[in-house]
Every structure is written in C-alpha cells, then in structure tokens.
Amino acid sequence: MSEILALQQVTFAYPSDETEVRNAVDNVSFSITEGEWIAIVGHNGSGKSTIAKLMNGLLYPNEGNVRFMNQLLNDDNLWDIRSQMGMVFQNPDNQFVGATVQDDVAFALENNGVLHDDMVKRVQQALAQVKMQDFLDHEPHHLSGGQKQRVAIAGALALYPKLLILDEATSMLDPQGRNEVLQTIQQLREETGLTVISITHDLEEAILADRLLFMNNGQKFAEGTPDEIFALGDTLLDLGLDLPFAMKLSRLLQEKGVPLIGLNMTEEELVNDLWISNFNK
Amino acid sequence: MDKIIFGRFMPGDTYVHKMDPRAKLIFTFLFIFIVFLANNWLTYSILIGLTLFVMLLSRIKPIYLINGLKPVIFLLIFTFFLHLFFTKEGDLLFEWGILQIYEGGLRQGIYISIRFAVLVIMTSFLTLTTSPIAITDGIEILLNPLKKIKVPVHELALMMSISLRFIPTLMDETDKIMKAQMARGSDLTTGPIKERIKAVVPLLVPLFVSAFKRAEDLATAMEVRGYRGGEGRTRYRQLAWRTRDTMAILFLLLVAGVLVYYRGM
Ligand SMILES: Nc1ncnc2c1ncn2[C@@H]1O[C@H](COP(=O)(O)OP(=O)(O)O)[C@@H](O)[C@H]1O
Ligand SMILES: [Mg+2]
Numbered sequence: 001m002s003e004i005l006a007l008q009q010v011t012f013a014y015p016s017d018e019t020e021v022r023n024a025v026d027n028v029s030f031s032i033t034e035g036e037w038i039a040i041v042g043h044n045g046s047g048k049s050t051i052a053k054l055m056n057g058l059l060y061p062n063e064g065n066v067r068f069m070n071q072l073l074n075d076d077n078l079w080d081i082r083s084q085m086g087m088v089f090q091n092p093d094n095q096f097v098g099a100t101v102q103d104d105v106a107f108a109l110e111n112n113g114v115l116h117d118d119m120v121k122r123v124q125q126a127l128a129q130v131k132m133q134d135f136l137d138h139e140p141h142h143l144s145g146g147q148k149q150r151v152a153i154a155g156a157l158a159l160y161p162k163l164l165i166l167d168e169a170t171s172m173l174d175p176q177g178r179n180e181v182l183q184t185i186q187q188l189r190e191e192t193g194l195t196v197i198s199i200t201h202d203l204e205e206a207i208l209a210d211r212l213l214f215m216n217n218g219q220k221f222a223e224g225t226p227d228e229i230f231a232l233g234d235t236l237l238d239l240g241l242d243l244p245f246a247m248k249l250s251r252l253l254q255e256k257g258v259p260l261i262g263l264n265m266t267e268e269e270l271v272n273d274l275w276i277s278n279f280n281k
Numbered sequence: 282m283d284k285i286i287f288g289r290f291m292p293g294d295t296y297v298h299k300m301d302p303r304a305k306l307i308f309t310f311l312f313i314f315i316v317f318l319a320n321n322w323l324t325y326s327i328l329i330g331l332t333l334f335v336m337l338l339s340r341i342k343p344i345y346l347i348n349g350l351k352p353v354i355f356l357l358i359f360t361f362f363l364h365l366f367f368t369k370e371g372d373l374l375f376e377w378g379i380l381q382i383y384e385g386g387l388r389q390g391i392y393i394s395i396r397f398a399v400l401v402i403m404t405s406f407l408t409l410t411t412s413p414i415a416i417t418d419g420i421e422i423l424l425n426p427l428k429k430i431k432v433p434v435h436e437l438a439l440m441m442s443i444s445l446r447f448i449p450t451l452m453d454e455t456d457k458i459m460k461a462q463m464a465r466g467s468d469l470t471t472g473p474i475k476e477r478i479k480a481v482v483p484l485l486v487p488l489f490v491s492a493f494k495r496a497e498d499l500a501t502a503m504e505v506r507g508y509r510g511g512e513g514r515t516r517y518r519q520l521a522w523r524t525r526d527t528m529a530i531l532f533l534l535l536v537a538g539v540l541v542y543y544r545g546m
Contacts, residue, residue: 056505079507087505094498097506099414099446106517111507113515123517141449155506 003070004163004195005055006031010064012054024050026218027064032197034162037189039206040199041229042215043240048199051215052167055197056085069162083112086156090168092148096140101132104140105155112159126158127151129191130184146177150184157188164188166198170205182208203230203244207265214239230263246270290412296525297339297410302419304526309407311533316396318540325392327543328399331536335403339410349405350398357397364390413445418518435511443499451492458487 012025025047032038040048053059054066057078066073068081089095098104105123114122127133130150140148149169156164166185170178182205188194200206212229214222216239222229230236233251236243243251250264250273259277264270292298297305319325336346350357370385408416421438428434459469462483469480 058501058504079509082505083507085505087502089498089502091495091498093450094495095502096446097443097499097503099412099442103414103517107503107508108506110514110517111509113513115515116517116519119515119517139449140446141453159507 001033001035003031004034004068005197006067007051007054007061008064008067010051010054010061010066012050012059012061014050023218025054025061028215028218028220029064030213030220030223032163032195034195035193036211037196037198037209038211038213039209040197040213040215041201041203041206041241042221044201046215046240047218048215049167050218052087052165052197052199055165056082056087083108083159084162085165086153086159086161086163087165087167088149088152088156088169090171092145092152092172093140095152096148099139100136101127101138101140101143101151102136104151105158108155108159122158122160123154126154129157129188130154144177145173146180149173149177149181153181153184153188161194163195163197166196166200168199168201171201178202178205203242207244214241226265227263230265289408291341291345291409292412293340293410295339295410297335297406299525300410300529301520301522301526302411302415303423303520303522304529305407305411306416306419306423308529308533309404311530311537312403313400315533315537315540316400318537318544319396320392320544323543324540325395327536327540329395332399332402335406339406341406341409345409346402346405349409350401353397353401357394360397361390361394364393414442414518417442417445418520422520435514447495450495451488454491455484455488458484 006029008029010025010028011023013021013023028047028051040051042048050059054061055068057066057073060073068085071077071081073081096104097107102123105126106119109119109122124133127136130153132147132150132154135143135147135151143151152169153164164185170181173181185196185198186208189196196209198205198209206212206229207226209226212222212224212226213220214229214232214236221239222232230243230247233243242248244265246264246267246269250260250262250270253274254260258274259280260270260273261277262269262273264273300308316328319328336343365382365386366380368386368389369381369383371388372384373381374384374387375382411419417438420441421434424432424434424437462480463469467480467483469477469484471477472480
C-alpha cells in the first residue's frame with residue numbers, strides 16, 4: 001500500500017503578540033498509508049485541530065512540510081489537493097452551506113466546476129452512501145445533528161476524495177447521532193476502503209481505528225495500535241484522556257481483587273475475561 | 282416564531298408554483314408599474330379581478346393573503362383617511378364641524394387603498410409560491426448582466442441564500458438565549474420600555490458572539506470544500522423558461538393594454 005499523506009517534522013505557532021510563542025504543533029512527523037483508519041487523540045488544546053488544518057493547507061507549517069500523494073503541499077497545488085480531501089467539522093450547523101440537503105452536497109461540486117448532469121448523479125450517489133437519499137429537499141433545521149453530519153460526509157464523498165478527515169465530527173451529537181455517523185464511516189470503509197483520519201475525544205471511537213496518534217501539548221506523545229496506546233493506562237489519564245468504559249470497569253474490578261488478565265477495551269472482551277476468571281475459580 | 286416570516290413559502294403544484302422564478306420576478310416587477318395605470322372604477326375592478334385570478338390559479342388560501350396585509354394595515358387605513366379628509370373634490374357628502382367629506386375624497390381613498398392592497402398581495406404571491414432559494418437563483422441570473430459593470434452579483438446572491446439559510450438557526454438560538462436569561466430572572470416582556478430595552482442587551486451580546494463564531498466556521502468549511510469565488514463555478518440548480526412563463530408575461534401585457542384602453546373613460 002502506498003503512502004497517502006505525510007507530515008515531516010512539522011512545527012506551527014499561531015501568530016501572537018506575546019514574546020514567548022508556544023508552538024501549537026511541535027515537530028510532529030507521521031505518515032498514513034492508503035486505506036488506513038487513523039485516530040488522533042489528545043486533550044483539549046493539544047493541537048489536533050491545528051494538525052487537521054495543516055493537512056489541507058488552511059495553515060502552512062513554520063517548519064517542516066506536508067506531503068500528499070508524494071506532492072509537497074504548496075500554493076500551486078493547494079486547490080487540487082483540497083478537492084481530494086474531504087473534511088467534516090464539529091458543529092453540524094456551521095458547515096451546512098446549502099439551503100437544502102441536495103444543495104449542500106452539490107456545493108463542493110459546484111466549486112470544482114463539475115458539469116450539471118454529472119453533478120446530479122454524484123449527489124444521488126453520495127446521499128445513498130450515507131443513507132440520506134430520502135431527504136433531498138429537506139432544510140437543515142428539520143434535520144437532527146447526526147443527519148446533518150451524514151450530509152456533510154456526503155458532501156465530501158461527492159468529490160470522490162482519497163482521504164476523509166473528521167475533526168471531532170461526533171462530539172456535539174447525542175449517542176444515537178454518534179452511532180449513525182460511526183456506522184456510516186465503518187460501512188464506507190468496508191465498501192470503498194476509504195482512508196479516514198478521525199480526530200476525537202471519544203475513546204470508544206478511537207478503538208475502531210487501525211492506529212492511534214496520541215498528542216500532548218502540540219507534540220506527538222505516542223503512536224501505535226489501540227492495544228499499545230491503551231496499555232499506557234495511567235499515563236493516558238495523567239495526560240487528560242479518559243479510558244473507555246469497559247476498561248475503567250475492568251480496572252476497578254481488578255482493584256477489588258477480581259483476577260482479570262486482559263486490557264478489556266470493549267465490553268465483549270470484558271465479558272469474556274470475566275467468564276474465564278470465574279471459570280478458573 | 283412562525284409569524285415573523287410573513288409571506289412564507291407554501292409548496293404546491295399549480296401553474297403559478299411551476300413558473301420559472303425569473304418569470305415571476307419580471308411579472309411582479311411589471312405589475313408594480315401597471316398598477317399605476319388604473320384610474321377609474323372599471324380599471325381598478327380589472328386589477329382586483331387579476332389578483333383574484335392569480336389567487337385561484339395558485340390555490341393560495343385568502344387567509345395567507347390577509348396575514349400578508351397585516352403588517353401594512355395601519356398604513357393602509359392611514360392613507361385612506363388622509364384622502365378621505367383632505368381631498369376636497371366633487372360633491373360634499375357629509376359635514377360635521379370642521380370635518381368635511383367630499384365624494385372625490387372618498388373615491389380617492391378607496392382607489393389608493395385598493396392600489397396598495399393589490400400591490401402587497403401580488404408581491405406576497407411571489408414569496409408564497411416560490412422558495413427563497415429559487416427567488417435568489419432568479420435574481421442572480423436576472424442581474425447577471427450587471428457583472429460587466431463589476432457588480433458582485435454572485436457574491437450578493439450567495440450572501441442572500443446563506444442569510445436565508447441561517448434565519449431559523451439564529452431564531453432557535455435567540456429563543457434558547459432568551460429562555461436562559463429568563464431562567465436567570467431577566468424580564469423581557471413587562472415593565473417600562475427603558476427597562477425592557479436594557480434587558481435586550483444581554484440577549485444580543487451572546488447572539489452576536491455566536492454569529493461571528495458561526496461565520497468563521499462557515500468560512501473555513503466553504504474554503505475546505507473548494508470555494509474560491511464565482512469564477513469557474515457551475516450551477517446545480519438549473520432554471521428552465523417554458524411556454525407557461527412566456528404566456529404569463531404576455532397575459533400581463535395584454536391586461537396592461539386593456540387598462541391603457543379603458544383608463545380615463
Ligand atoms: N486561531 C487561533 N489563534 C491562536 N491560537 C490558537 C488558535 N486556534 C488554536 N489555538 C491554540 O493552539 C493550540 C492548539 O489548539 P487546537 O489545535 O485547536 O487543539 P485541539 O483541537 O487539540 O483542542 C491551543 O493552545 C489553542 O489555544
Ligand atoms: Mg479541536
């Protein structure tokens with residue numbers, strides 16, 4: 001599998017009046033191969049959103065560089081690269097540009113000069129992918145948060161992107177909306193093998209990823225599979241992250257003397273572990 | 282909350298609903314001039330007839346038209362009485378102290394009221410039978426020639442459609458902030474007017490702050506989706522001018538001809 005996006009020793013600081021500038025992103029390097037699902041986790045203000053903005057040229061690094069499909073991101077290829085990267089943000093209301101669902105999905109297509117007939121086809125197709133095809137003429141204020149986020153994903157998919165970036169796209173949703181969105185993404189990955197970067201606070205969401213980048217104060221603190229990252233245990237808590245519910249429960253049980261062996265990131269693992277430990281009694 | 286949006290779009294499937302928004306805009310615009318052709322009972326009756334005809338054709342319930350008139354009803358009554366009392370033409374009909382009502386005054390009062398009402402009703406047909414986004418599209422395409430003299434037509438249309446899109450969002454938000462402030466003991470509905478105006482400030486400030494935040498987010502979202510002005514953009518919404526649109530305009534011109542013929546008779 002080939003590399004799709006890479007950051008090389010990227011450092012960025014927001015312009016400020018103060019003499020001592022703090023780097024919002026500090027010497028961060030990583031690379032992502034086609035078809036991967038990467039989650040970026042970290043406390044508030046650890047630089048996750050800034051990384052997202054650096055990836056598609058909303059911001060340029062002070063040092064280091066960003067490479068997309070083996071091209072260095074610069075002013076000349078900026079719009080071309082952007083058209084291959086979909087991005088969904090946190091607030092469902094503040095990214096809905098069109099008057100209706102279909103207008104919103106078509107927005108990026110219009111911007112990229114796609115011809116009308118092609119546009120109609122792609123809007124239908126993208127909405128079907130997120131199961132919103134029955135809402136063509138609905139206005140945003142008649143949709144739930146989860147539905148709006150799915151429309152936003154459709155808006156990105158219509159451009160046939162190589163990469164989908166979700167910046168806390170589920171953090172303002174209720175549990176049902178969150179599940180809708182996560183299921184949509186999982187299904188998309190199964191059907192199309194889309195590369196996904198999801199920036200998230202929610203560790204249940206992070207577990208779904210193939211690989212985790214753990215950010216702390218603008219620096220990459222750790223990188224690895226969910227197993228590797230969650231094995232850090234208390235360090236995660238110290239650096240402002242929460243543990244998944246099953247894991248928290250499993251730790252509490254261990255403190256009480258229940259002999260559990262695994263990390264138990266998911267409920268299923270915990271149930272199995274409890275089962276085995278009871279069996280061994 | 283719903284009452285604020287007067288002349289709100291009523292979806293339908295009638296001749297009028299199916300007309301091209303450009304045709305409806307041109308029709309309404311021409312009508313504003315044609316109204317001034319009427320100057321006697323016959324021609325004013327024709328105007329009323331035309332309005333009723335459009336009403337039947339569009340199947341808009343009269344109640345919506347009356348609602349559309351409500352905001353201007355005071356103006357309507359005011360102009361009526363202005364003419365009634367101060368136009369001194371024709372026979373004296375009624376006298377009471379310094380109050381004199383002449384036949385000409387009564388006639389003028391009625392004429393002006395009809396003119397006013399018919400104008401308002403015709404414009405509400407436009408907004409009642411056309412979605413705001415279709416109106417915006419129509420305006421954008423009609424004004425397109427102005428691009429040559431550097432009028433930012435596309436930008437204006439986009440601004441208009443985004444504003445329309447955010448009206449319900451901001452109204453919801455106002456509602457939420459209002460409730461939050463009321464829960465903290467702020468009183469917006471009673472007390473002297475000065476107090477009430479003061480109570481609006483803690484409502485407006487958070488609303489503005491959030492509107493700016495929204496604007497910033499929206500700008501980022503638009504940029505990410507490749508928006509860089511009107512240049513090289515294609516249109517998802519296509520307008521189609523059909524025979525029915527030409528017919529409607531021709532019909533209006535015919536009515537204008539009839540009015541010119543019968544006016545002053
Ligand atoms: N527009 C901005 N101007 C100045 N500083 C900013 C801006 N956006 C973010 N920052 C700062 O950069 C740091 C990283 O922020 P961000 O990338 O938004 O973190 P995260 O998304 O992980 O919460 C924070 O210290 C934040 O205060
Ligand atoms: Mg963020």
